[in-house]
Amino acid sequence: MSIDIYQDIATAYSAAATKAPGLKARFAAAGFDPAKVSSLADLSRLPVMKKRNFLNSKERDRHSAGFSPPT
Numbered sequence: 001m002s003i004d005i006y007q008d009i010a011t012a013y014s015a016a017a018t019k020a021p022g023l024k025a026r027f028a029a030a031g032f033d034p035a036k037v038s039s040l041a042d043l044s045r046l047p048v049m050k051k052r053n054f055l056n057s058k059e060r061d062r063h064s065a066g067f068s069p070p071t
Helices: 005-019 020-030 050-062
Strands: none
Touching: 005 020
8 A cells, every 4th residue: 555545445436437337326326536545534435335225236137236246
C-alpha cells in the first residue's frame, strides 16, 4: 500500500465498479465517483446498502444482484 491511501482506495473502488455492474450503478445513482476519492470526506459519500435492500436486489437478479463480476 502506498503512502497515499486515498489513491489506493480510489483505484480499488474504481476497479470494483468496473467489474460489478450493480456497484457501478449504485455509485452513479449516489453521484459518487470512485476515481475522485482523495479524502475521508469523499469516503463519507459512499452509498450504504442495508442488508434487506441487498437481499431484495438479489431476489430480482438471482446470480449476484450485480455485485460480482459476471461469469
